[in-house]
Structure formats: C-alpha cells, structure tokens
Amino acid sequence: xxxxxxAVSDGVLFGATYALIGIGFTLVFGVxxxxxxxYAAASVGGAYAGLLVLQVMAGAPPWxxxxxAFLAGGVLGWMVYALCFHFIPLSxxxxxxxxxxxxxxxxxxxxxxxxxxxxxxxxxxxDDVMLRAGEFxxxxxxxxxxxxxxxxxxxxxxxxxRTSLGLATRAVSQQPVAAQLCGIRLVRVxxxxxxxxxxxxxxxxxxxxxxxxxxxxxxxxxxxxxxxIVTVIGGLGSIPGAILAGLLVGGFENVLQLxxxxxxxxxxxxxxxxxxxxFRPGGLFAAKSGRD
Amino acid sequence: xxxxxxxxxxxxxxGVAHAQDKTIKIAGFGAKSGPVxxxxxxxxxxxxxxxxxxxxxGGVKLADGSKAKIAIEFYDDRCNAEEGISVIRRIAGTDAxxxxxxxxxxxxxxxxxxxxxxxxxxxxxxxxxxxxxxxxIKVGLAKISQWAFRNVPNEMTMYNSLFYWLRTQYPGLKxxxxxxxxxxxxxxxxxxxxxxxxxxxxxxxxxxxxKWLLADTNFATQVREMKKxxxxxxxxxxxxxxxxxxxxxxxxxxxxxKVLVGLTSSSSMETLQxxxxxxxxxIIPTSFAPINKQAVAAAKTTANFKGAAxxxxxxxxxxxxxxxxxxxxERISGKPGxxxxxxxxxxxxxxxxxxxxxxxxxxxxxxxxxxxxxxxxVQAKKGEWKVLHxxx
Numbered sequence: 001x002x003x004x005x006x007a008v009s010d011g012v013l014f015g016a017t018y019a020l021i022g023i024g025f026t027l028v029f030g031v032x033x034x035x036x037x038x039y040a041a042a043s044v045g046g047a048y049a050g051l052l053v054l055q056v057m058a059g060a061p062p063w064x065x066x067x068x069a070f071l072a073g074g075v076l077g078w079m080v081y082a083l084c085f086h087f088i089p090l091s092x093x094x095x096x097x098x099x100x101x102x103x104x105x106x107x108x109x110x111x112x113x114x115x116x117x118x119x120x121x122x123x124x125x126x127d128d129v130m131l132r133a134g135e136f137x138x139x140x141x142x143x144x145x146x147x148x149x150x151x152x153x154x155x156x157x158x159x160x161x162r163t164s165l166g167l168a169t170r171a172v173s174q175q176p177v178a179a180q181l182c183g184i185r186l187v188r189v190x191x192x193x194x195x196x197x198x199x200x201x202x203x204x205x206x207x208x209x210x211x212x213x214x215x216x217x218x219x220x221x222x223x224x225x226x227x228x229i230v231t232v233i234g235g236l237g238s239i240p241g242a243i244l245a246g247l248l249v250g251g252f253e254n255v256l257q258l259x260x261x262x263x264x265x266x267x268x269x270x271x272x273x274x275x276x277x278x279f280r281p282g283g284l285f286a287a288k289s290g291r292d
Numbered sequence: 293x294x295x296x297x298x299x300x301x302x303x304x305x306x307g308v309a310h311a312q313d314k315t316i317k318i319a320g321f322g323a324k325s326g327p328v329x330x331x332x333x334x335x336x337x338x339x340x341x342x343x344x345x346x347x348x349x350g351g352v353k354l355a356d357g358s359k360a361k362i363a364i365e366f367y368d369d370r371c372n373a374e375e376g377i378s379v380i381r382r383i384a385g386t387d388a389x390x391x392x393x394x395x396x397x398x399x400x401x402x403x404x405x406x407x408x409x410x411x412x413x414x415x416x417x418x419x420x421x422x423x424x425x426x427x428x429i430k431v432g433l434a435k436i437s438q439w440a441f442r443n444v445p446n447e448m449t450m451y452n453s454l455f456y457w458l459r460t461q462y463p464g465l466k467x468x469x470x471x472x473x474x475x476x477x478x479x480x481x482x483x484x485x486x487x488x489x490x491x492x493x494x495x496x497x498x499x500x501x502x503k504w505l506l507a508d509t510n511f512a513t514q515v516r517e518m519k520k521x522x523x524x525x526x527x528x529x530x531x532x533x534x535x536x537x538x539x540x541x542x543x544x545x546x547x548x549x550k551v552l553v554g555l556t557s558s559s560s561m562e563t564l565q566x567x568x569x570x571x572x573x574x575i576i577p578t579s580f581a582p583i584n585k586q587a588v589a590a591a592k593t594t595a596n597f598k599g600a601a602x603x604x605x606x607x608x609x610x611x612x613x614x615x616x617x618x619x620x621x622e623r624i625s626g627k628p629g630x631x632x633x634x635x636x637x638x639x640x641x642x643x644x645x646x647x648x649x650x651x652x653x654x655x656x657x658x659x660x661x662x663x664x665x666x667x668x669x670v671q672a673k674k675g676e677w678k679v680l681h682x683x684x
Contacts, residue, residue, distance in 0.1 A: 117327045213541075
C-alpha cells in the first residue's frame with residue numbers, strides 16, 4: 001500500500017509539469033481552435049535559453065534562471081505565432097498544424113546544434129529537501145514545481161477573468177467575428193495569447209529542467225505527446241481540465257510503471273487516452289452535449 | 293633546345309600537379325543531428341584531424357609509388373537504421389574506398405545485414421563495401437558480414453576485468469544491482485549480456501535491476517527499487533541523459549552505493565556536463581585516456597577541429613591510421629577505374645590484421661573482424677575523468 005501511495009504521490013507531483021504543458025496547448029486551442037505542436041519544444045527551448053543567465057552571470061541563483069526561461073518562453077511564443085500562424089491562412093487547419101510540426105523539428109534541431117545534443121545540468125531549488133513521514137517521502141523540489149504550477153494556473157485564470165486582455169481573449173475564443181466588430185484587434189489578441197502561453201511554457205520548461213535536473217533535446221517529443229494527451233483528457237480548451245488531467249496522467253503512469261514496468265507504462269497511458277476518446281470524447285470537462 | 297626544355301618542364305609540372313591532386317576518399321558516417329549529435333561531431337573531427345596529420349606527412353603511398361591525400365566526407369545518418377542503410381548505399385555509389393561508422397549500434401546491426409555476408413559468394417547480392425566501425429559498440433556485430441570490421445572496445449573483456457578488479461580491491465562487497473536504459477540497443481545489451489554476467493562470474497550476487505527509457509524524466513520509482521535492494525555496487529547501463537536523471541534521483545533519495553559503475557559510452561564529457569557532482573566516484577572502463585604523448589597529441593589535434601577526444605572519437609582517429617597502413621600494404625592504385633578493386637584490397641587487408649597500433653597500446657583483432665582493445669579504468673573526480681587503474 002505504501003508503494004502505491006508513494007507512486008501516486010511521485011506521479012501526481014511530477015504531473016504538475018504535464019499540466020503546465022497541457023495548459024499551453026489548451027489555451028491556444030481555446031482561443032484559436034488550432035493545435036500548436038511546437039509548444040513543448042518552445043518550452044524546452046525557453047528553458048535552455050534560461051541557462052544563458054548562467055553564462056552571463058556565473059553562480060546566478062536558480063530563480064534568475066527560471067525568470068530567464070519565463071521571458072525567453074514569451075519571446076519564443078511570439079516567434080511561433082509570427083512564423084506559424086500570422087502569415088499562414090488560418091482557414092486551413094492542416095496548414096498551421098504542419099507549420100507547427102515544422103517549428104517543433106526546427107527548435108529541436110537548433111537546440112541539438114547549439115548544444116551538440118549534450119545534456120545540460122539544470123539548477124533546481126530545494127532539490128536537497130526531502131519531506132519524510134516514516135518510509136513515505138516527498139521531494140521538496142517537486143513540491144516547489146507543484147506550487148509554482150498552481151500559482152501559474154491561478155495567475156492565468158486571473159488574467160483571463162480579471163483583465164481586459166482576458167475579456168478580449170475570451171471574446172475572441174467564443175465569437176471572433178463579433179469580437180472584431182466590437183473593436184477587438186484579433187491579431188493582437190492572438191499574438192498576446194501566444195506570448196502568454198509562451199511565458200507559461202518557458203516556466204514549464206524550467207520547472208521540468210529543475211525537476212529532472214538535466215535538460216536534453218530528448219525531452220521535446222515525449223513532452224509534446226504528454227501535452228496532447230493531457231489536453232484531450234482534460235477537454236480541449238479547458239484550463240481546469242488540463243490541470244486535472246496533468247495530475248491524473250502523472251499519477252496514472254507512475255502507478256502503472258510500478259505494477260507493470262516501464263516498457264508497458266506508456267501503453268496503458270495510450271489506452272487511457274483511447275478510453276476517453278471513446279467514452280468521454282470531450283474530456284473530463286466535456287460540454288454537456290455529448291459525443292455527437 | 294629551349295622548346296624541348298620548356299615542354300619537359302611543363303610536362304613535369306603537370307605531372308607534379310596531377311600527383312598532388314590525387315585523393316583517396318574515406319567516408320565517415322554517423323549521427324550529426326538528433327540527441328546523439330555529439331557522437332558524429334566528435335567522430336568527424338577526429339577523422340578530419342587524423343587525415344590532416346597524414347596529409348601533412350605526405351599522404352598515402354599508392355601502388356605506383358605516388359602519394360595521395362586523404363579526403364574525408366562525413367554523412368549524417370541521424371542514428372536511424374533506415375537512414376544509415378540509405379547513407380551506406382549512397383556512399384557505395386561514390387568513389388569512397390571505405391566507410392568509417394556508424395555511431396549507433398541500432399544502425400550498425402541492420403546496416404551490416406545489407407553487406408555481402410561471405411566474400412566471393414556469387415549467390416549473395418549484398419553490398420560489397422568495407423565498413424570499419426569506430427563507435428557502435430554492441431558486442432558481436434562484425435560476424436554479420438565479412439565486409440564489416442570494428443575498432444570498438446570489447447565490453448565483455450573490459451567489464452570482466454573491472455568486476456574482477458573490484459572483487460580483489462573490495463573483498464567485502466557482495467552484491468550488484470543494475471539500472472538499465474531499456475530502449476537503447478547498446479545499454480540494454482551491455483547490462484543483460486555483459487555486466488550482469490561478468491559480475492556473477494567474478495563472484496558477485498546480482499540482486500536485481502530496474503529499468504527506464506532513454507527519454508524518461510521521472511526516476512523516483514526505479515530509484516526506490518534500487519534503494520530497497522541496498523546493493524554494494526550499482527551499475528548504471530545508460531547513456532548520459534538518463535544516467536544523469538537516475539544519478540540525481542539517487543542523490544535525492546540518499547542512495548549511496550559503495551561503488552558506482554557506469555556504461556563505457558558515459559565516460560565522456562556529456563556525463564560530466566550533465567551531472568558531474570552526482571557522478572563523482574563513478575568507475576567506467578574505457579579504451580581511451582590521454583595517458584601518453586601520442587594520445588595527448590591526438591586529443592589536442594582533434595580539439596583543433598572542434599571535437600572532443602573520448603573512447604569513440606579516438607577510435608575514429610585510429611581507424612584512419614589503420615586504413616593508411618592497409619592501403620599501403622595492399623598497394624591500392626587509387627585510380628578511378630579501380631575503385632571496386634581497391635575496396636576489395638582494403639577489405640582483404642583489414643581481414644588479415646592480427647594486431648593494430650592504437651593510441652594507448654596494441655589492439656588484438658580476431659578472425660571475425662572484432663577488436664580487443666587495450667583499456668583502463670577511469671573515475672569521475674571533480675568534474676574530470678581521472679585514470680584509476682591500468683590493468684594491462
């Protein structure tokens with residue numbers, strides 16, 4: 001039983017990073033009804049860019065690296081928008097999908113060429129802290145990641161529901177034409193959505209780097225897959241859904257790993273996805289209208 | 293008279309120019325993109341650096357007594373089997389006489405499979421092209437084809453020696469536990485076929501192993517299993533990224549084995565760049581360390597070409613010098629019309645070799661084309677790999 005609880009706890013805490021990636025996917029989908037396949041790669045790119053802080057200022061505290069990643073993520077988010085969405089006809093869903101797949105590969109390869117694929121040590125906070133209750137333990141750095149993720153989600157929800165930008169974003173997501181007629185600049189709102197998700201992505205990349213302790217271009221593909229799974233299970237466009245699904249997927253895969261081994265783990269995660277697509281296609285926070 | 297002298301001097305000048313233009317092409321191939329790009333970058337740098345040294349010394353002596361420069365052309369296979377096969381077919385279509393590569397075992401195995409299995413077997417339409425591997429290290433692959441040769445360390449010998457040495461140095465140690473990167477051909481084979489077996493042969497009790505994948509990010513469950521086993525020795529058979537992830541989780545959970553053993557491929561700067569602090573004390577057998585003048589010089593020259601010297605890249609360096617020796621002893625012509633004949637001569641020359649000179653000593657070669665390279669044990673200390681013991 002203790003092993004089970006430990007696996008759930010480890011998985012759920014790590015799942016906070018999946019939730020952060022999932023939020024990025026879901027927010028862009030909610031606003032533009034497009035999938036940004038480059039999101040996880042840009043997040044990892046932001047995290048790598050954060051390491052530049054250590055080049056400029058050796059011995060800089062980890063929070064400064066996280067801040068660097070956060071800001072770099074915003075810049076990358078804007079770049080992804082400019083290159084993959086702004087000049088590409090949005091009426092063709094495949095065009096933007098493919099352009100973001102291309103961007104994913106481009107960012108991945110840029111990282112590989114700059115670092116020669118070498119893993120990079122990533123700073124963490126509270127990585128030497130382990131909370132213990134008998135045999136049960138919780139990693140301090142993962143608790144920080146969890147807390148940062150929750151704060152980021154609260155911040156995002158506040159932005160969406162307490163600011164004029166949030167109001168404009170929600171208006172564009174519901175009725176883009178009507179929003180334009182009301183004087184909302186669609187291009188500006190879309191670009192800002194990418195910047196905001198980019199900022200969040202940079203933070204997510206930094207949190208993932210901190211929780212693994214190392215960054216590698218190997219991270220981009222699995223994080224993209226996990227982000228998409230979380231987005232679908234949570235319900236496309238639903239931020240609370242992405243949060244819950246991230247934690248669920250994290251816990252689920254860790255428990256399956258405990259009982260069925262690492263080689264079967266991803267198989268069961270995929271089965272979970274298929275189960276949702278079949279029985280609850282709208283995800284955890286599905287609209288009441290149902291699958292048809 | 294003056295006209296004749298002029299004509300002779302022009303002819304000589306043309307002849308000299310022609311001789312200077314002679315080149316022997318060696319193709320290198322391996323991963324130059326993707327997460328293991330560093331393998332290809334370092335191999336290419338070592339190949340070009342070795343060729344530069346040879347060229348500055350005059351080049352390769354051909355059958356007619358003239359000399360030819362070595363030209364290196366490197367191809368990217370992305371550590372992907374299909375691309376590797378496509379690349380070797382492309383190389384075979386050029387005037388390259390031999391290829392050095394690949395960097396990944398998952399490429400080497402199927403790629404050797406498309407080469408002609410037995411020389412002169414008319415019923416086998418496989419590719420007749422010599423491949424001299426520098427990096428892909430999985431045990432026992434050269435026997436797939438008589439056109440395949442390897443200059444990679446023999447992990448069976450190395451880990452046999454390492455575990456025997458550990459047994460004699462630390463007689464109090466009894467148990468071994470493995471951490472395996474399950475989805476990578478080399479790391480998987482090294483644990484299940486080599487480390488596990490050799491540890492048991494040296495009298496250690498192998499108390500279990502835990503598994504993870506190359507791109508895994510969460511090692512908590514695996515390290516908890518490792519902690520429960522409480523083994524004296526933990527052997528991590530994984531490449532730098534996942535090895536670092538596991539080592540960092542071990543540090544968090546307070547797993548401190550008395551001895552930490554690593555995978556040969558992790559005795560590189562990648563591991564130290566990713567997790568020098570957590571890898572402190574890790575012992576790895578390797579076939580390269582800058583322990584003598586020529587090894588230091590090779591590392592320095594490779595660095596000039598923006599490559600790092602490690603057990604893999606220095607094998608590429610050695611390959612170029614071995615190939616020069618073979619080309620000269622087999623008297624290749626280097627003429628465009630003799631490409632296939634020269635390839636065959638190189639193959640036959642490589643097959644004849646019983647020993648070759650390496651950077652840290654003499655390499656023995658077996659009839660299957662495998663190498664038995666000299667090796668030593670290195671240990672991670674304060675961000676560097678230091679020689680711990682030279683068993684030879």
